[in-house]
Amino acid sequence: MAGYVLRRFLGALPTLFLIVTLTFFMMHAAPGGPFDSNRRLPPEVEHNIKAAYNLDKPVYEQYLIYLDRLAHGDLGPSFKNKDFTVAQLIGIGLPVSATIGLSAMALAIFLGTLLGIWAALRQNHWQDYSVMTIAMIGITIPSFVTAPILSLIFGVYGISLFGHEFSLPVGGWNGGAFANMILPVTVLALLQIAVIARLVRGSMVEVLRANYIRTARAKGVPTSRIVFRHALRAAVLPLVSYLGPAVAGILTGSLIVEEIFGIPGIGRYFVQGALNRDYTLMMGVVICYATLIIALNFLADIVYALLDPRVRLT
Amino acid sequence: MTATGSTAGAETMELAQGVQGRSLWVDARRRLFRNRAAMASIIVLGLITLMAVLAPLLSAYAYDEINYDIVSCAPGWWPWAAPCSAGGSHWFGTDAVGRDLFVRVLYGARVSLAVGLVATLVSLLIGVLYGATAGYLGGRIDGLMMRVVDILYSLPFIFFVIILMVLFDRNFVLLFVAIGAVEWLTMARIVRGQTLSIKQKEFIEAARAGGVSSFSIIRRHIIPNVVGPVVVYVTLTVPGVILTESFLSFLGLGIQEPLTSWGVLISDGANEMETAPWMLIFPALFMAVTLFCFNFIGDGLRDALDPRDQ
Numbered sequence: 001m002a003g004y005v006l007r008r009f010l011g012a013l014p015t016l017f018l019i020v021t022l023t024f025f026m027m028h029a030a031p032g033g034p035f036d037s038n039r040r041l042p043p044e045v046e047h048n049i050k051a052a053y054n055l056d057k058p059v060y061e062q063y064l065i066y067l068d069r070l071a072h073g074d075l076g077p078s079f080k081n082k083d084f085t086v087a088q089l090i091g092i093g094l095p096v097s098a099t100i101g102l103s104a105m106a107l108a109i110f111l112g113t114l115l116g117i118w119a120a121l122r123q124n125h126w127q128d129y130s131v132m133t134i135a136m137i138g139i140t141i142p143s144f145v146t147a148p149i150l151s152l153i154f155g156v157y158g159i160s161l162f163g164h165e166f167s168l169p170v171g172g173w174n175g176g177a178f179a180n181m182i183l184p185v186t187v188l189a190l191l192q193i194a195v196i197a198r199l200v201r202g203s204m205v206e207v208l209r210a211n212y213i214r215t216a217r218a219k220g221v222p223t224s225r226i227v228f229r230h231a232l233r234a235a236v237l238p239l240v241s242y243l244g245p246a247v248a249g250i251l252t253g254s255l256i257v258e259e260i261f262g263i264p265g266i267g268r269y270f271v272q273g274a275l276n277r278d279y280t281l282m283m284g285v286v287i288c289y290a291t292l293i294i295a296l297n298f299l300a301d302i303v304y305a306l307l308d309p310r311v312r313l314t
Numbered sequence: 315m316t317a318t319g320s321t322a323g324a325e326t327m328e329l330a331q332g333v334q335g336r337s338l339w340v341d342a343r344r345r346l347f348r349n350r351a352a353m354a355s356i357i358v359l360g361l362i363t364l365m366a367v368l369a370p371l372l373s374a375y376a377y378d379e380i381n382y383d384i385v386s387c388a389p390g391w392w393p394w395a396a397p398c399s400a401g402g403s404h405w406f407g408t409d410a411v412g413r414d415l416f417v418r419v420l421y422g423a424r425v426s427l428a429v430g431l432v433a434t435l436v437s438l439l440i441g442v443l444y445g446a447t448a449g450y451l452g453g454r455i456d457g458l459m460m461r462v463v464d465i466l467y468s469l470p471f472i473f474f475v476i477i478l479m480v481l482f483d484r485n486f487v488l489l490f491v492a493i494g495a496v497e498w499l500t501m502a503r504i505v506r507g508q509t510l511s512i513k514q515k516e517f518i519e520a521a522r523a524g525g526v527s528s529f530s531i532i533r534r535h536i537i538p539n540v541v542g543p544v545v546v547y548v549t550l551t552v553p554g555v556i557l558t559e560s561f562l563s564f565l566g567l568g569i570q571e572p573l574t575s576w577g578v579l580i581s582d583g584a585n586e587m588e589t590a591p592w593m594l595i596f597p598a599l600f601m602a603v604t605l606f607c608f609n610f611i612g613d614g615l616r617d618a619l620d621p622r623d624q
Contacts (some may be wrong), residue, residue, distance in 0.1 A: 147366070
């Protein structure tokens, strides 16, 4: 086990190196730079600014400087957000993005699994068809359509519940207040609920036909125990291997959701950084995301091995 | 299939004359035709494509014809808002600068479908060649090639596409290539898996014994036999690509004005949703229906080509 973890860790390093290299040269291959503006700066001022950020050196030298800094854990200063280092900006944005992303993931796993089990138990009945139709709709309607519609219904028109009028905030973060999180988390979770429900239904239908389930039934084990104790453990395996891509999907989705709801997460920093050619900020966010994806893929493999005794981590 | 046919003996040929033979493809087609959801989807998708192709003929308005007298007009038949005086002949109403929304939705369909098809073709080409090569050559080369795919899998690709689009000024062609280059990985894995099992078959051995070159074996004998799963995956890739494009357009990184795509239209519509809901509803409806169709066709093809679950 320890050997496996070590090997996975060492395997991740070349991947990260590749990501850093690719992103770096892609950015520098493009025309234009972070300090190009419509206003013409005097040449000596421009030269001084570039020199301060090492932009006057040849690209390979900048690359080596960047790698050297990175090896010391320094992501460098942000080109555009003066007075902030990239690490500080990520430190501000990441907790926000993580809160939303993890809440959405937890919600999606819980609801998606329940819906999937329900559909599988009522296979080819109306319950099955309605869950699968809703799931299909969830997959085909993109988040940037559901987001404005939901904010119109629940935010602008408001809802009336137990005689009280509620309306959810449709934007802003407000220090992570619960009310501010409801809409973004829901929008982010919808697609994943749909995918997970389909996945779990598929594997559950197959598992329920297995011999050991029939044996359990013959022995008179109550259905709830069969489903949640015996069948579910086998049926969630495809879900676990889906978690890696799902996390990537949530991260991508959060780019849109953060943009729509005005949430100060790192997704917004990335889009802004890209538009402003804030090289270091872009690099920092990409490295941060890549590390997350690699780490979570690794976690998914471990969970898989814990659930399925046939799998050995070697 | 041709290769297995040619190795069949003379007796089977004689037998086949008495009985009407049914190939895998005929069987698959029959099963597909019986799948009502898939057939309806094919028809609807065909209609949308036809409308997109014939867009200039279907509307009296040009897609970039701005008319500030009829800004954000409701369609003539819209019951909840009074149309402007000149709004009657705009079936889907007009947008925020008075352009006819119907023709813009169709032009958006052109771009979205084109991106979907071309990017999928790019991913198909790379994925099939890569996967078939890795699977056929096997051994250390296979291990190396698949290791590269594994590494690429853990890259946050959407970020690369965004970086590319920002840095190279929203180049239209690049959009196709960038999305295609993202989507080929799964294709390569599927094709490799299929190739590994096919290359054990006798007809491949026969071809090799006959002195056919590796490249020809891959091209003539292996690729035709992996078509089934590939076709299924292609129909499921197209909607994914359309979504990616619309997502980029939504962030303002996709198609540029006056050209449009469903993502751009939806993004514009979302801003005007409270006052002009038709600007969101129609493009979103077209896009959702199209994605629905592709998914149903994909599911139908999978059921048709993989008879195990029947």
